Amino acid sequence: MPRFELNQRVKLADHYIGKDDPVYIVAEMSANHNNDFNRAIEIIHAAKEAGADAIKLQTYTADTMTIDSDKSYFQIDGGTLWDGMTLYKLYQQAYTPWEWQPKLMEEANKLGLDCFSTPFDKTSLDFVEQMNMPAIKIASYEITDIPLIRMCAAKKKPIILATGVATLDDIRLAIEACIQEGNKDVVLLKCVSAYPTPYEDVNLNMIKGLADEYGCIMGLSDHTMGWTVPIAAVSLGARMVEKHLTLRRADGGADGAFSMEPEEFAEMVKSIRIVEKALGSSKYKLTPAQEKEREGARSLFIVEDIKKGEKLTAANIRSIRPQQGSGLPPIEYDNVIGKIASKDLFRGEPLKYDDFC
Numbered sequence: 001m002p003r004f005e006l007n008q009r010v011k012l013a014d015h016y017i018g019k020d021d022p023v024y025i026v027a028e029m030s031a032n033h034n035n036d037f038n039r040a041i042e043i044i045h046a047a048k049e050a051g052a053d054a055i056k057l058q059t060y061t062a063d064t065m066t067i068d069s070d071k072s073y074f075q076i077d078g079g080t081l082w083d084g085m086t087l088y089k090l091y092q093q094a095y096t097p098w099e100w101q102p103k104l105m106e107e108a109n110k111l112g113l114d115c116f117s118t119p120f121d122k123t124s125l126d127f128v129e130q131m132n133m134p135a136i137k138i139a140s141y142e143i144t145d146i147p148l149i150r151m152c153a154a155k156k157k158p159i160i161l162a163t164g165v166a167t168l169d170d171i172r173l174a175i176e177a178c179i180q181e182g183n184k185d186v187v188l189l190k191c192v193s194a195y196p197t198p199y200e201d202v203n204l205n206m207i208k209g210l211a212d213e214y215g216c217i218m219g220l221s222d223h224t225m226g227w228t229v230p231i232a233a234v235s236l237g238a239r240m241v242e243k244h245l246t247l248r249r250a251d252g253g254a255d256g257a258f259s260m261e262p263e264e265f266a267e268m269v270k271s272i273r274i275v276e277k278a279l280g281s282s283k284y285k286l287t288p289a290q291e292k293e294r295e296g297a298r299s300l301f302i303v304e305d306i307k308k309g310e311k312l313t314a315a316n317i318r319s320i321r322p323q324q325g326s327g328l329p330p331i332e333y334d335n336v337i338g339k340i341a342s343k344d345l346f347r348g349e350p351l352k353y354d355d356f357c
Contacts, residue, residue, distance in 0.1 A: 002215025004175055010158045010185045010217060013114040013134040015053055017158075017187060017217055017239050023272050024219070024240045027052040027265065031094035031254035032246035039247065040100060044108050046262040047245055051269035054114035056137060056242065057101055059124040062091035081195055081257055094254040098127060105131055118142075125151055133157070138174070140164025140193045140221075146177050153181035160240070161186060162221045164193030168213075175214055187240055188214065190233070191221035196258035202229055207236045223258050227268035234275050241272065299327030299350055300336065306345040312336050312356055316345075326350040 009018035017024045027047035033040035047055050066074065068088040076082045082090050096104075101117070108115035118137040119125040125148075128136070136152045140162040143149070153159055159178050163171060171188065178186050190207050202224060211218045219240025220233040230241045244259035260268065286294070304316040314337060319330040327350025328336065339356035 002211075003172070003213055004179060004215045005184070006175070006179075006186050006214070006216045007184045008215075008217065010187060012054075012116075012158050015114065017219075019217075019237075019239065021239065023234055023238065023276060024054070025052050025269055025272065026054045026056050026240065026242040027245040028056045028221075028242055029096070030058055030244055030259075031096075032244065032256060032259055033096060034251060034253045034256075035093075037097075037100050037103075040096070040104055041107055042247060043245060044104060044111065044113065046247060047265070048108075048111040048113055050245070050262050050266040051273075052113065052245070052265070054116065055104070055108045057096050057104065057115065057117040058094075058120075058139075059096070059098065059101065059117045059128050060091065060120040061095055061098075062088045064121045064123055065091045065095075082254065090254065101127075102131055105133070119148075119152070121148065122151060125155075129155060135160060138162060140166065140191055143170050143174050146173055149174050149177045150181055153178040153183040156183055158185040158187060159183060160189060160219070162189045162191040163210075164191035164221070171210070171214065175216065186216050187219050188216040189219045189221040189240065189242065190238070192223065195223050195255070196225050197223040199224055199229065204229065204233050204236055207233060207238055211237060225258065227260070227264060227271060230268055231271050231275055234272050235279065241268075243268065296322045298330050299323055300330060300333060301327055302345045302347055302349050302351055302355075305347050306341045308341050308343050310341050312339045312341065312351075317351060323350060328352065 009016055015024055029043050032043060044055050066087045070086060074086045076085050105115040114134055116133040116135040116137065117128045118139045119128050120142060135158040136155060137160040138149055138152060143161060143166045161174055175186055188210060192201050194201060207218050217239050218237055220230055220238045221242040222229050244255050245265050246256050246259035248261055249256050249259060298319045298321050300317055301320050302316060303318045306316050317336060319333055336356060342355060342357045345355055
């Protein structure tokens with residue numbers, strides 16, 4: 001039994017997210033606006049044209065995220081795209097100006113896209129709440145910030161939890177915090193906080209395990225290159241897919257190197273929709289087309305003329321195509337061999353029960 005009784009269908013704006021609903025596809029803008037409002041607007045339009053359901057923002061400033069310090073604690077190293085920078089300088093470069101965000105949300109909604117954000121502290125949560133965003137995303141590095149998660153869950157909006165650096169205990173505590181605030185609308189995103197993520201580190205098989213363990217709707221926040229991993233995730237039960245979107249990787253920016261370009265995003269969406277159709281039902285049954293094609297399956301036929309009173313033998317009765325529905329099924333073959341023809345039988349006719357005795 002799952003550890004928690006979470007809602008198995010979540011309403012996010014006008015969309016539903018659940019096992020029988022279309023996969024909810026999110027374009028993460030992050031820092032790909034490159035400090036250009038018009039570029040941010042272009043990314044929103046690109047997301048719509050590529051088939052996304054939502055655009056996601058991040059709401060913070062360098063000062064709400066960290067402090068301006070050159071001490072070693074705040075230096076980025078370890079083989080990332082941002083080695084050599086301090087956290088403060090990275091966030092100064094990457095943040096989305098708050099005054100843009102109501103306008104970006106308005107433009108997204110005008111196009112029929114949902115728009116929500118990741119707040120990182122109380123001030124940013126209060127800000128996104130003023131915009132009445134339809135969901136709240138908790139970033140991977142904030143999954144241990146239980147007070148923040150409690151504040152977010154108390155807003156009674158769907159909570160989307162990324163697990164990029166989370167232990168199983170972190171996930172448990174985060175979900176418990178949501179439930180304790182009376183919020184059971186939780187979507188858990190399998191995620192790896194590596195940019196880009198090596199394929200061998202993704203471990204998509206964890207999706208089913210996490211769903212079974214916690215009883216939550218599962219999704220994927222993906223930082224691999226390409227769309228192969230999201231397609232595989234959908235086949236394993238992911239009901240939400242989030243990918244970074246930029247106009248062109250060559251344009252640079254803090255997140256550009258591992259982001260999708262619009263044509264790639266569109267191909268991913270198209271492939272996800274194909275996979276959804278192909279997955280179909282888990283209950284085994286034939287489609288109408290398969291039922292029709294069963295007419296081409298084998299049945300027992302008379303392959304040599306047989307006089308009344310003669311025996312049915314391996315020489316005059318065979319299992320051949322087509323028209324199983326017209327003749328006896330092949331499983332009856334051993335039962336009919338040696339029987340006596342009750343009338344004259346002719347080559348090319350299906351064998352029926354009243355043909356022998």
